[in-house]
Amino acid sequence: MSPSDLGAIWLTLKLASVTTALLLLIGTPIAWWLARTPSFWKGPVGAVVALPIVLPPTVIGFYLLVVMGPNGPVGHFTQSLGLGVLPFTFAGLVVASVFYSLPFVVQPLQNAFEAIGERPLEVAATLRASPLDTFFSVVLPLARPGYLTATVLGFAHTVGEFGVVLMIGGNIPDETRVVSVQIYDHVEAMEYAQAHWLAAGMVAFSFLVLLALYTLNPSGRRR
């Protein structure tokens, strides 16, 4: 395996880790709100969160490119902060990945929160626990299977992205060239052996991740 292959693997793992961590932080309040709000906006917000499941990655990539580009509103903002523009940087890739993998984190969390229901929260309140205390002492432990699912799916889905990366990140070694792009490059260059190594590695990785998910998290065990 070439140094550029290893670089791509390292970059992919880094991107997926950072993205997953951010997604758990961002996804928790969104999922909590979606699980509990009686608001009219639950439907529209839920639909927006789910959009990346159905949209072609190129569409997401295209709009992010426009919005974060030098003439887009986010681009203006980042430039005024002296940060330059996000496309074709690692940070830009993280932002894009967060959008792209959002539903894969929010939906398992939302399901887990909904499954807990109102009662344990009421019980905790009658036992003197404030809402924040309740979240950490009751909700988080009870939602642990949901967090495991969300982490695994968020991580794996980010590892598997290709279209968005190409649109927003291009193909810069050690900056935006992740494994899926590297495979594409190998195939373009007719380097099928190298492509095989990485592609087979992806298959094995994905299988192991899903295997772990399904064995560690048997559904229907809890009442």
Place this chain on the structure above:
Amino acid sequence: MNTIHVRFKLAYPGFSLDVDLDIPGIGVTVLFGHSGSGKTTLLRCVAGLQPVAEGELVVNGEVWQDATTTLPTHRRPIGYVFQEASLFAHLDIRRNLEYGLRRVPEARRRVGLKQAIDLLGIGHLLDRMPDRLSGGERQRVGIARALAVSPEILLMDEPLAALDLARKQEILPYLERLHDDLEIPVLYVSHSPDEVARLADHLVVMEQGRVVASGGLTETLARLDLPIRLGEDAGVVLDGEVVEIDANWHLARVRVGSGQADSHPGGPVSLWVRDSGHPVGHRARVRILARDVSLALDRHDDSSILNTLSATVVEVADDTHPALSLVRLDVGGAPLVARLTRRSVCGLDLLPGKLIWVQIKAVALIG
């Protein structure tokens, strides 16, 4: 000081709650009514689990809710027992019990964890997870967990309703111990006449979100304007004390009624019941159904009836069937209700103030 003032107004489509009520700050108050009568909603209002815009709640002098302030649930010194025990599935029994306890400042702890565990008899369950417990055991843990926060008031929402008869019988004695051993006022929601008869000191009857009666148990059950059916029949529940055991005939004598017994023409009022093994001095409760009480103008010592007492007619009212009347009697300060045919009422010429002999066919000792 020792009262709980409750005023709540709440309306949503198809249901409204409008309650303005003072209940004693000691003893067990049962909120009794059919499902949909608003009793659980009222309890949730007291706990702060049900948001109400208009309400006032003062518990033993402390304002929990009024026009300007509303204490959130976790700041109210309550204990709450839900219909299903609702134990935390991720914690073992010990940590379930400690969950609330650890959040109560040490200075405010009055009920020890050990006391709660002993009272409910759950010492052998501490290391188990909730899903390894039977329904009855879970509910006992739920009650102990609520007690362990040293509540100033214990709120219980039909704690026995989800259990079968055997489990109910398993828990009732613990609830009675609670009643006897702890000086915590209890607000207890129930639609079970049996639980009312066994546990209540004070009875609040609810119907369609309104309070239709509130008062001492004996007094409220004896009211003829709203005969509350305990089970299939109207009747009264009297508090008394075992004063004599007749080992020969396996009978116990229970003295009931208030202190005015001496002024009663028949002497202190006491009833013979089957001996259930309670010692002399045991506080006992008896239930007498209206259909088991008959009246006579003369004393008959030549009948099979064991309990014959002299009484005064207080009130005569119509029963639900046009052939029947309900007669309220005073027996040495203790109220009784008798169901008679209207023809008998006419034949005996029963009017308020008349002296009469009461024959009681059956007296049930209920703990």
